[in-house]
Amino acid sequence: MARSMLDPETRLLYGDSLKAPPGYEFDCGVATTFSMDFETALAISVSIAFLVSKNRDDVLSDHVALLEAVERTAKRLVVYADAGQIHADRGEGSRLTSLLEKTIVEVKSPGDGSFHPKLWAMRFKPLDHDDPIKMRLLILSRNLTRDRSWDAALSLDGTVLSRPSAGNRPLHDLLKQLPSMAVGSMDDARRRMTLAMADELRYVEWDMPPGCDALDLHVNGIGAGGWKPAKSRSIAVMSPFIDEEALEHLAALAPRAAKKLISRPDQLACISKATLGKFEQVLVLDEMAEGDDGEEPLPNEQQGLHAKIFVQEDGRRTTLTLGSGNATRTALLNKRGQSTRNVEVFASLHGQKSKLGSIDDILGDQGFGRMLRAFEPDEVEATAAQEVAAEQRLLDARRTLARGVLSLRCEALQDDTKRWRLWLIPSDGLQLGELGRIRAWPITLGEGHAKDVLDGVRTDSPIDLGSVPLVDLTRFIAMEITDLATGRSEIFSTGLDVEGMPEERDLAILNWVVDSRQKFMAYLRLLLASFIEHPLPPPNKTNGNAKGDWGSGADDEPILEDLMRALCAGDGRLGAVDRLVTRMEACAKDGTDDRLPPHFKELWRVFRTVLETQDAR
Structure with a gap:
């Protein structure tokens, strides 16, 4: 229904x-x-x-x-x-x-x-x-x-x-x-x-889907086609982000019955009363529904309304369109023969009103409407123009920095520390005059290793991000950018092309995770579990030093039966075990403590011989 x-x-x-x-x-x-x-x-x-x-x-x-x-x-x-x-x-x-x-x-x-x-x-x-x-x-x-x-x-x-x-x-x-x-x-x-x-x-x-007898898929921002709602007898719009031009266009599609507009209070506060007045009801999410678990959101964590839905009625038919696009000019409106600025995706579900539902069925008190309340025009103030401008400047700076003008270079230190120096390499002589500061650090190390990089970015000078252990080398760099005019800061991450990334970095990460024989046995049991029959083997929490649900059972726990079942199944599990063992052997050759239990090594020699015999057939 x-x-x-x-x-x-x-x-x-x-x-x-x-x-x-x-x-x-x-x-x-x-x-x-x-x-x-x-x-x-x-x-x-x-x-x-x-x-x-x-x-x-x-x-x-x-x-x-x-x-x-x-x-x-x-x-x-x-x-x-x-x-x-x-x-x-x-x-x-x-x-x-x-x-x-x-x-x-x-x-x-x-x-x-x-x-x-x-x-x-x-x-x-x-x-x-x-x-x-x-x-x-x-x-x-x-x-x-x-x-x-x-x-x-x-x-x-x-x-x-x-x-x-x-x-x-x-x-x-x-x-x-x-x-x-x-x-x-x-x-x-x-x-x-x-x-x-x-x-x-x-x-x-x-x-x-149930109640639907036709389905259309749409993409905006690719070519001259795309989607925007057609004229209809009535329309309802749910969109967390809105602008005046798009709302005027949508209301004009159903001038007799633009029934509902559902958005966020801070967005509605920026829309003129004349435009809001073209909708019979202007609604927002009730505060009780904002976060129904009672917990405060974490940094970068949103709550509240984020769904984008357009419902239209025409006679006995209903069309429900959902997807990524907001009721904004950049998402929906394009000039003839051109694409929208944003790339968006939508799906339109068509059906009889008696089966798919009407606007009131879907967004009324029997549907999502019971989570809504009427918007009060003076309940929040419109976002200050200065704040909107700062947000746009920071967005433009993000895009500039993340679109291929920076890269990384790794250099091994010529000493016994087994550390690597990481260099940030700018190009294009970016001035970024709207920024007062840029700080950057590898995401694996945290803000304590941040370096000021704005001067180097402006002069195309390589910037030393410090020496890094092999296991912490990464192409993902966190950046904090600060708006010069307002002092507002934002943090984001971007993945940069890297020159000189050592091939053994992934092996170092494996060695960091499997840091004991007990962890090796936990990994081994994970590999041997049949995830088709049993999604996860039962957690092992017998060892107080273990981290995570798998625990790290003793290295002498019987494993022969699990190996035999995997061998008989012939489903690739033993191949995965062999790859793990080979990589752990490579770690041991580099001077790391041997994490393979002696009894298991003796047992695995037999199974490895069987695998080699099967491969030779």
């Missing part, structure tokens, strides 16, 4: 929406987002790899599970994000984030606006090879962040057929252009994966 579409009681967990269907496993995926944070990207890897959704804090504290999740998914996943919109913290970031360096690709909009689409395109392969390939499409208003805001999402599963569907062409065109939008170098394997996904999406037949 229509109520379930936007019923506040019907919620979808981000991690759950990425799990493979029963009888399938994750093969590859392409995601797009405006903003993101590294912790969410790491946590999402666990949901995809282990078919579970766990408490975020538990996931992030479990380095063994995180490492294996990234190992399983990173090479089969690519995330495109707007350049300059990766969140950063002042504290030390996880070293495991560096394993996502090739997975995260920063891009810019062809129209010089925001790269703003939020979608996932995922491919699942069957466990029974006679079954067809399945695809999943998620179209969201939610970024890849830890926000606790009210968002909307559409999840579609589909089957790959032999004939293309014209309705999928917008998705194909978007994915096909993603690699060309990259602001830095991009891994060839992920470029090929993106283009292959674009081609395969053309052939998908999507399962229709």
Whole structure:
């Protein structure tokens, strides 16, 4: 029924929406987002790899599970994000984030606006090879962040057929252009994966959502086409960010019945009374619904309204459109023959009003409307023009710094410390006259290692970011930029092209995670678990020194039965164990303490011989 579409009681967990269907496993995926944070990207890897959704804090504290999740998914996943919109913290970031360096690709909009689409395109392969390939499409208003805001999402599963569907062409065109939008170098394997996904999406037949008899997919900002609402008998708009020009356009589409406008109080305060008066109801999220868990938001964490929804009625028909685009000029309005400035993605669901619901069904008291209240014109003041201008100056500076004008160089120190010097290399002689200060530091080290870099950026002079242990080398640099006129500061992160990154850096991260024989055994049990039959083996918390849910059981716990089951299954688990053992042996050769228990080494020699015999057949 229509109520379930936007019923506040019907919620979808981000991690759950990425799990493979029963009888399938994750093969590859392409995601797009405006903003993101590294912790969410790491946590999402666990949901995809282990078919579970766990408490975020538990996931992030479990380095063994995180490492294996990234190992399983990173090479089969690519995330495109707007350049300059990766969140950063002042504290030390996880070293495991560096394993996502090739997975995260920063891009810019062809129209010089925001790269703003939020979608996932995922491919699942069957466990029974006679079954067809399945695809999943998620179209969201939610970024890849830890926000606790009210968002909307559409999840579609589909089957790959032999004939293309014209309705999928917008998705194909978007994915096909993603690699060309990259602001830095991009891994060839992920470029090929993106283009292959674009081609395969053309052939998908999507399962229709309940109450819907037709589906349209749209992309704005790519070519001269795109989407904006057509004329209708009545319209309702839910958008956290709005502007006068777009609202005037939307209200004119249904002059007899522009029923509802739902937004944030601070945004509505900037709109004229004349424009607001064209809507029968102007509504905001009730304070009681802002954060229903009673907790204060963390830095960079949003709450409140963030869903973007347009509902239109025409006779007995309803069209519900959701996606990434706000009711703003840059998202919806374009000149004839041109694209919108922003890149956006939308899905329009069409159906009979009796099945899909009316505006009042979807956004009234029986639907999302029970979370709303009337907007009071004087309840908040409009944002000061000076603050708006400072925000725009900082946004422009972010984009400038994150769009390919900076790079990094690594140099090994000629001493016994096994440390590396990291240099920030500017180009183009950026003046950035609107900024009073820029500080930069590797995200793995935190603000305590920040360097002032504005003078070097302006003179194209290499900037010494300090000496760094091998395990902390990263292409992700946090930057704090300060507006000269107001003193307002913002922090973000960007991934820079690197010259001289040592190949053994990833091995150093493995060695940091698996820092004892007990941790090795915990990792081994994780590899041997069958995640198809049992999403995660039971947690082991018997050792008080362990961190994370896996614990670090004793190194002499029986493992032979698990090895034998994996050998009989022939599903690649022993191959994963062999790769781990080989890497740990390489760590030991570099002078690190041997983390392989002696009894296991003797046992593994037998299994390695069996594997080599099987490979020789």
